[in-house]
Amino acid sequence: MNILDSELIQNQLLSKGHELVEDPKKANVVLYNTCSVRDLSEQKVLSRLGIDKQRKDNGEELIVGVLGCMAERTNTDILAKNPHIDILVGPSRLNEISGLLEKLSDKSIKRQIALSNFRFRKGKKLEHEPMDSLEALDAARLTHGKQRKSQAYIRITRGCNKFCSFCVVPKTRGPEVHRTIESIVKESKALVQSGVIEITLLGQTINHYPDFARLLREVHDQNLELKRLRFMTSHPRDFTDEMLDAMAMSERICKYLHIPAQSGSNTVLRRMNRGYTREIYMDLIHRAKAKMPGISLLGDMIVGFPGETEEDFEASLSLLKEVRYQNVFIFKYSPRPGTVADKNLPDDIPWDLKKKRNNKMLEFQKQISLAEHQKALGQILNILVEGPAKNGDVMQGRTEGDQIVLFKGGERLIGKLVKVKIQDATALSLMGEVI
């Protein structure tokens, strides 16, 4: 979501005559688009802000902005500790940035703040942000995008109504607001016409979009040139058979689900306020596998959630074994200020034990990922080429199931779909040869 937000902000500013520089030290406007999901990402922003303070202290003319979830979450706290911040903008008001920058060009005008201060009562939303203003930001890329790209994100929903007890997102991004099917389809068509061959639809709980199955079918059916359609992230509750059928019956929708379980223990799931049981989760997995044999599954798990016993942790391991994900993102729980878990559930699992469980789960999943990857040996798979791999002199691309594939090839293949015969597999990636 933040990658897309940054791209849209960049387009908005380019269209107003700003220029992008490679080296932030040479910029006279520095904007941080931030994430609050984990403490680590916030710490990184604070340390970068220190560098900007030094520049300002040295007399450089510089505008510093903090955007996104950290701005919304920390609000006046971050300003008190970092008085050199000039702009503070929450994720629901990103469309206002260029106007705020313009105001700051008048030296008599001081700091600009645009936050939403979402408030909730007994878990119910009190206010809705109008979508119209943000819609303009989403559309900006269509008219001002300069680069010809093969992959693109489209946001279909902003915010989240789920209130998992550990998560800051509903407070920072606010309640769910959905874009219309018409505007999403229109955006998809424009992107496909500009050369995009893979679209990923984005939403915090994407399958909560009203009539999500119809949306999938419309984007798929109205873009015959589109080679791949994906979506993320799905919430295990409310995933209907109609949605699975739309996936199964639409040839170019990737048979791939990012479907976080977070825990395999019903006691922990209840404390997390996830709104489903292990049985409901597994029922979805079985339905998905029955309709789409070979579907690729990606999971998220939290270890060391308050009160997690050895038994609860073992239940999470057994869930991994039962589901057989291609890959799982594993997080050690850390309390986030302002969440229900932070207020009501003591963070009682020692850090060392969280680390131990994290490592044990990683090792456990590694064997499953390896076995799942080995199923591809000898197969010829369609790979969308992304670019040179980080390590080594090979290219990297992804399968329909989002597996990473490494192979020898030239840069001219970037952005193209190629066929690769898989010759080797590790827990993290596949290796092969272009045929």
Ligand code: SF4
């Ligand atoms: S579904 Fe839960 S974890 Fe996901 S964004 Fe919403 S509150 Fe956060």
